[in-house]
Structures are given as structure tokens and as C-alpha cells.
Amino acid sequence: MKNIHPLHIALFGKRNQGKSSLMNLLTGQQTSIVSDTPGTTADPVRKSCELFGLGKCVLIDTAGFDDTGALGGRRAARALAAVQGLDAALLVISNNTFASDEQEFADRLQKEDIPFLVLHNKSDQKPLSSALRTMLQTRYPDCGVLDFSAESATQKASRDAAYDPVAEVVERLREVLERNAPEDVPELALQGLVQPGDPVVLVCPIDEEAPKDRLILPQVMLTRQCLDFHAVPVLCRVEELPGVMRSLPCAPALVITDSQVFGQVEKLLPAGQPLTGFSICLARQKGNFETYLQGTRQLDRLSDGQKILMLESCTHQVNCQDIGRVKLPAAIRRKSGKNLEFRFVSGNDPLPEPLSEFSLAIQCGGCMATARQLAHRVRSLRQAGLPVANYGMALAWASGIFERATQVFR
Template structure:
């Protein structure tokens, strides 16, 4: 739940509050446009316009109906500009409470609370799924990271058999086991090592690429990844990390990817990093490429809305997994499980 400051403020501080309110629209799955006293004018129309730009469903709530009820005139005026549900409500007496709940229930998109299976369309009941989970200095003590946890649960939900091991035990597994996994999913950072061990006839991809279907812009990632091969001296790369975490000397976004990209291209590249959901740079077209993390800690809408200013300016976008697969020469193989037309 995000309670914004509204947009009818004034002064320098008020302008900042207004901007914060408008920024919130890029992160929410549903909005409540709150009015009172039968006042509906330019401020509300501006918000409705912003809802449309951000593809944000919303309801209109006329509050303080215990003081002034919503008039037919105001309701008809609102209906000239929207088909959203309109509810007369009192936060003091709770009049209209059930109607607000019903309106929200009918407006909040299912995709915001019903998650698709990560790999349910790639496996069958009883299949073996092999997850390769390296443990380095970035790994949290005593637990798995969220993408690994979610992948394990998804395998179990699909009544498949989950095998989890470190990359150091991968070779021994294939040498000593007669099990042929239906798919191998690895941490993207281990692509270079894992690809030399997993037989070519076994589908291979990464957690980050799997998550790009659930949380990202999969098709545009596929197209944008190929821009890596077109990078030139002086190009600027923006790396977006949707969470905030302690930066280590092995940090994937701030250390490894910049190092691998520079080495692969042989070019003098410039990198900027933004963590969390902080403000994006104003000049989005300054960048040649944007690399988004898997987005496990945020919603799909939050990821898509952060990428939208770049895609609108025809800036190539990709994600960690696809970029690392490209750098390791297995981009096409890593996409094979998803039946991508690799000639496109």
C-alpha cells in the first residue's frame, strides 16, 4: 500500500511531493483516486491521464460522504472522463466500505497476485530438473537466494523431481548418475563452466532468463541482447538492479558484468548503476544498452515501467542472464527451451 501526497501542492517542497506521487504510479498495480466535497477538476483529470500513460487500473472514491454525499452532477462529470468504478465512502463511519472492497476486487489485475509457473510449460510431471547453484561471497549465509527458492518450489508444484547441487559437483553427477534431466537451470554467472559439462542434448538456461518471462520484457530482451555485438568505444551502459544489497568485490552488476562486457567487446565502455527503484536518468537516449537484473524482488509492472522510457527511445534492453549467455557464446542454446526463433 502506497499513500501518496496528492498533486494539489505548491512551492518547491510541494513540487517534490507531486513528483513523488506521480512516480508512485509507475510502481503500483492499482490506484485509488480520492476526492471529496464533490470536487473534481484539473488535478483529477491529470491523474486520470497519468493512469492511462502508465496502464494503471483505478477506482474513484468520493470520501467524507458523512459530511457531503456524492452528487449526481459530480458523478456524471466523472463519468464523462472514465469508466472506472465510483464509490461514495466515509472513512469515519465506514459507509460504503464493502463497495470499495468489491470495486478493488474487480479492478486489481489478476496478474498482480496470481503468478504464472516459472517452468511449468517446460517440464512434465515426474521429470528431473537440475538446478546449479554456486555459492560465492555474494551468497547469503545459511539460505538460498529468492530465485533459487522460487524455482525449487515451482518444480515441486509441477510434481517434478528437483535436484540441487553446486557447480563443483556437476561433473560428478553426470559421470555417476544415469539420470537425464529434462532441463538444467544454472546461475548465469556459471554459464561458462556449466556449458562445458552439460551434454548438448539437455536443455540449458539460467534462473535470470527464466525470471525474464515472469518479471521482465522477454521478447525485447531477446532482441536487445544482440546490441552487445554492436557496442563501440565511448558507449554508455546502464545497469539496473531492482534491489539494494551490500556491494562486494564479486558484485555481479557493478564488477563482473562491466568487466566481462569490456573484455568481450575490447571497447572502452562507460557504466552507470542504479539500485532499487531510484530515479532514472533524464537523458535516457544517452545509453546504448540497458541491462536489467532478474527482478525477483519487484513486480513485473515495476520492471516494465522502468524500462519503458528506454524502449520508447529505441534503446536496446536486455537482462543479466541473456547478456551473460551472449558473452559466453551460448545465447541461442540458453533460449532453446523457450522455442525462440533464433533466426530473428
Template sequence: MEQTPKANRIHIGFFGRCNAGKSTLINMLTDQPVSLVSDVAGTTTDPVSKAMEILPLGPVVITDTAGIDDTTELGALRMEKTEEVVKKINLAVYVLRTDEEPTSDDMHWLGLLKQNNVPVALFINEINAVPNNLTESKASIGRDILGERYIADYMGLSDLVTVIGSADFTSDAKRLELLDLLGGLTPLDVEGEQTLLQGLVGEGDTIILVCPIDSAAPKGRLILPQVQTIREILDHKGLALVCQTEELPVMIHSLKNPPKMVICDSQAFDRVDELTPDSIPLTSFSILMARFKGKLQDLVAGVKAIKNLKAGSKVLISEGCTHRRQCDDIGTVKIPNLLKKQGYTDLQLEFTSGGAFPKDVSQYDLIIHCGACMLTRREVLRRIECAVVQSTPIVNYGVLIAALHGILERAISPFVDELEG
């Protein structure tokens, strides 16, 4: 569980006003000083994340966010960061205090979570001491306002919100109770039973993985999609055979029976296609990721826009991770060169990486996205939806490369029933 990639974890965001108790709550849940705690409003600036395990949810990432009523000079920028968190998480915990009535800020952010269909656990932070400006009677009213009746009446949130009550931050029993309550929630947009090789591999099946080792390959290890694919083959009690491109024919001929499938790095698609008999199904790690993380149908549909590219067309090339660029980096070097080789010259190329992805993509004639192994399924779906809603074609690396080499039909043939369904 501790080694589960961040992108494969359930992401839980913690929201609320300054000094609502978000950071203290996270420190209690993780049993570690993850977030800085202070009476000074605005202590939490940028989102802070911590990986842990919450059963039965499994591996999760907990993210602390800035107070939603941050009025400091950088408050607006911090709210943009918080809004990005809303679009990536699978669950939300919203923290309110019993000595303060809900404000328009609370309503706005609860509404934003509802708009994004994020299940919300409402945590009521019971403040034992009654402030001088709040009578005991008003404090009791505050507890009622913050109860289930208030949430049920507000914007129809009762279908999403689970009220998990007040807590003593120093109580181990309350910590375990809260973990149990969080573990019982149903997260949004997680893979669930869907797996990378869903329906493609069974016990005893032989799968050949073609993993080129070039200057862009990480020294001493394989990239994440390759590792995940090997692990899943082993989980299904299949046989995973790994080789580089030019060793593929020898490996195929050494087998008594043909392999169930060949999976390759998209950058080697054309050569692997030449070396793999037509009778053996072929696809790439990137296309498997497109199927696993997002909507392969939309990414395949975006291929039609490639032939419409001309001089001056604007193309966004977006990667979900940040890494040191190599001289033959796929996103900034290899794909632009491949487009030029295919006759698509003088394009206006723009690049984004990591969490950066523009809200307005209508200006682009095409979006080319990476395999997204470092992004959550929710974030990938959001980016695809953003493109589709704005009528901007989107493809991913594997789909684009296969199309440019004229082998897309072969590369997606293992999923033809799903694409037609």
C-alpha cells in the same frame, strides 16, 4: 500468504487531497495504525506501505501517499514520489470528501491514473457535519457531483472507475463491505495464471538447479529466484535437485534418466554450459525472471546493441533492489569486468538501484537490468516500455551474460516458440 514476496503481491495505492481520509481509511482496512492520522494537512509525507490479504485478490501491498494538494516546501518532491507510486500499482483507491467539490488537482491525478490504465475505486468519504461555509443544499449537490454521473462524464473514466460509496470508519460491517468491493476489482498487469516455469515442468519431471555459493551469496539461505523455482517445481509434483557448479556432472550421471532441464545462476553460465550435455536444455534463473516479469522478446532484441559498444558509450546498469555491495557484486563488479574481458573498455557506466530508474534513458547506448525478482511485473514492464519508446536497447543480466559467452541461443531455446510467436 503472509510470506508472499512483496514483488509478487498486488499493489494498491491510495490517493486524494490532504485530509481526504486516506490514512484513516487504510488504518480501517488493515485494522492497524499503519498511517499517522491528524487534522494537520500534509501529515503523510513519503509513501507508507503495509502488506495484507484481501480475498479473492490474495496477498496485496497497500500504499498511502501524500495529499496531492500538498503546498509545503517539500510538496513538489512528495508529488514526484506519488507519481512513482502511480507507475507501480495494479489498483488505485481515490478518496474524495462530500463537503468539497472536485478540484483541478483531483482531475489531474484521476487523469494520470487513467493515462496509466490503472483501475480506480472511487471512495466517497461522507462527512457527517456540514461546514459553516457549505449549506445543506450544497452538501447534497456535492454528493451528487461525486457520484457515478460525475465520474462517467469526466474524461471517460467510467470504464475504469468503480464507485464504492461512503463509509463509517468505525463500522466493522462497512470495513468488510469495502474489503469485498476491493476484492472484486480486476488489477492491472499481474501475473495471473502465468508462472515462473509455465509449460516447462510437469509431474515427475526432474529439474537440476545449479546454485553457486560464493561471497555474494546470502549466508544461510538461497536467493529469492532459486527459492521460487524450487517451490514451483514442488507445486507441479516435480523433482528439484540442487547442487553447486562443480558437482553438476556427478548429479547428472547419478540419474537413471537425464533431467528435463538444468537451471543455473547466470554468473556460472559458461562453466555450467561446459558441464551440461547439449541434449539437456539449459537456461538461467535471470532469464526465467525476464520471461515471468517482463518481455523476454525485447530483452533478447537488445542484445544486438552490445556489439556496437565502444569507448565512451554510456551504459546504465540498474538493479531493482538495494543491498550491501560485496567485493564481487554482480552489477557493479562482475558485469563491468566481463564487459572489459570481452573487449568493451572505457565505457561510461552509471548505476541505479531500488526504486530509482531515470525517466530519460535516451542518453544511454544500452541498459543492463537485473532479473527484477524484487520488482512487480508492472514496474518491470514500465521500465522496458520506457526504454523501447525512447529507442534505447535493454537487456537483463542473464541475457547479457549468455550473449557474451556465446550461448544465448542455447539459453533461450526452451522459449523459442514464444519468442517467434
């Protein structure tokens, strides 16, 4: 499994089930305090690690969701809030106990579409009963169930250096993730579009918004993808594009540009030259592509007074904010000639109610969000009957080249 962003995996369960012991085993070091005093892990503890077969992960150890200490209510609420945007969860139980707390929590995970593994810990004390295993597999057909002992695994590892105490846990997690992978997400945006040796031109404007001394993530990602496919990335600014096009031995397999200069770039290229944008590539990679294609066409059907919901997945990228809050609304107003109202939601903030007030939602590229986070958000919007477009496609639309910029992916 290849993941560009680390997988966020959290451990949940009542107090004293062995969550922190598992966290320490998985991260291979003393990260979380293990204690037989229930309620020791007060705030979520995060730790990055590399798990064999899963790649880069961020593990999150949480307070028990039954925590009833002085801060209990808040802790439990925080454990629940941590659910949003997770790639997977480990629900840790023991002693064949799967009571209403656990059930409520597992139901919630299932509802939020977060894949999870129920890990029955302390099997050295009491193994998982077949009745509970069957109940779990019936109620949560997509989850995994594993009988385990953090204690025994730790002891075995201390006797046998070749023994990997978490291999089984990681393998089961991997199976669960694979079984629940979002369907329309290709691994890489350029898959099938470029061949070894193909030149690919990446147009990267360096303006006052460009970060100092570096490139932005989508530019780095697409450069890397060209290299992965043995294509030849050629980076340039808009000014140099005509010269680059003249000097290449053949027409590039693809030109990928920053969406803000779509208009300029398309005028500099011969008709028929495959062209797309970084953010459209990102949308291709992060799923929901068909939804965005259809949603963007909605821009042709806007009328005066309609409301558009702008969704930014992160709260800190000044560049995206400027595009989403200022440039894109201005470009849409200009191109449509309509008097429109824009509303903004950032990060994981809740969606405004009622969604029926809006005629269209436009989601940012989500370079800092996982495919699952985006899938979840887009699903909620679609369930409310709202068409969903995407920043990159909307910018292409505003530049009059929506069809051309999305053609290569259709």
C-alpha cells in the same frame, strides 16, 4: 490472482476525504490516525496485510496532495513521488468533487500506467452523481469507479460480524488490476516447461558472495515453482553436477544455473540438454522477455566508444551490484573486444538525459521489483529508441551460450 511479491497499493486524495478511515478498514486495525482536522496524516504510513482475492499487499496511506501546511509543498511532492512503482492506487474523493487537483493526479496515474480505482467516499452524506461517474468512466476508461461510505461500512460491520466492510472495495480493486495486467507476464516461469515427476537440476554455487545460511530469492523461487508443478528439484553445486547427472534416472527436463557459472555448467552437460539461468527465468516471469531477447542481440553489434546504461532495480543487493558494476561490464568488454563505457542507475533514480547517448541498456533481473515497475522502466527506454537487454541474458551472451540458454523459452 497469484502474486509472489506483495502488491503496493496507495491511497491518494485531498485531505479529509476518508483515506485514513479506508486504510484502517482495509488493514482491519487502527493504523492511521483518522481525524476531522485536515492534514493529520503527515508522512506516508505503510502497512502489510492480506486482502482476500488480492493476496499479500502493502497499503500506503498518504498526506492529502492538497496539503498546504508548513511542510505542505514537501508532503505533496512526496505523495507524488510515491506513485513510482505502485501496482495500484485508490483515489479517494467525496462530495462529488473532482476538481483540477484530482484530475491532474488521475491524469498522472493514467500517464504512468498505474491502475486506479476512484473511490467516492461519504456516500452516506452525498451519493456519487451519475454525471461524475460518466465523466470519470469516459476520461479514464481503464479505471474503476465506486461509490462507498467508510462510515456506513464500519457501522454495519459493528452490528453484523459476518459482514466484510471492504469486500466491495477489494473486489473492485481486483477487477481494475486484472483489467490492467501487463500482457506478456506468465504467472510462473516454468509454466508448460516441466511435468509432474520431472527432475529439474538447480545449480547453486556457494561462493563467498552467497549469503550466510540461506539461498538467494531466485533460487528459492524456482525451487518452489518446481514443487508447484510437482517436478522434482535437485539442488547441487557445480562440482557435484556431473555426479548428479549420472545418478538421475532420466535426463532432467531442465537445468537452471546461476548465470555466473554458465560457461562451466554448459561444458558439463550433454549437447541438447535444456539449460537456462535463474535470471533468465526471472526475466521470463517479469515480462519484457521479447524486448530483452532482441536487446541482447545488440551486444553483437557494439563498436568502440559506445555507452551502455546499466540498470539495477534495487540499491542493497551486494551480489547484484557486483555483477552489474564489475563482472558483467568486464565480461562484455572481454567478449566484444570493444572499448565501452558503462553508466549505472540504481533503484528508482531517474534515467540519465539524453538517452540517445546510449547504444544499449541492460536491466537487472529485478528480483526486488514488480513486473509493473520493470514494464514501466523498459517502456520509457524503448520509447527513447534504446534496445534493452537483461543481466542474465547478457551474462549468457558473454559465456557464448545466449541462444542455448534462452531456447526453452522461445
